Amino acid sequence: MRILSAIAVVAMLATPAYAQISTPHINLLADGPTKTPDELEQDAIRDKAYKESLRKIPNAKTSSDPWGTVRSEPPKAATPAKPKTKTGSAQQ
Structure with missing residues (x-):
């Protein structure tokens, strides 16, 4: 019984592969009508x-x-950056 079920499984798996090989290759897009001028x-x-x-x-x-x-x-508008002043001995 196991042998028969194994043969059935192999046959079922092989059928789609056989169908792909046995079908003729047909290009259906080339058969479409062309446009007139x-x-x-x-x-x-x-x-x-x-x-x-x-x-x-x-x-x-x-x-x-x-x-x-x-x-x-x-949204708030961006505030302009304040110019930085240098702090040092040169400014008074």
């Missing part, structure tokens, strides 16, 4: 209109604060 022209017009519409969109300056929408108060 009118369709190519319409695609070119559509692409040109798309690129022109992208140029019309202004560049939005986004905030660099990822937590800006979470805070209840607006």
Whole structure:
């Protein structure tokens, strides 16, 4: 009984491998219809209109604060650095 179950397991494992080898290699992408010159022209017009519409969109300056929408108060502006004065014997 063990021998029969072992043979069945081997046969079940070998079936997918055999199916991959025995099928003919077919390229389905080459069989697709080609575009007519009118369709190519319409695609070119559509692409040109798309690129022109992208140029019309202004560049939005986004905030660099990822937590800006979470805070209840607006972020504080950076305070300007105070100029440092030298302390020494030369100044009086």
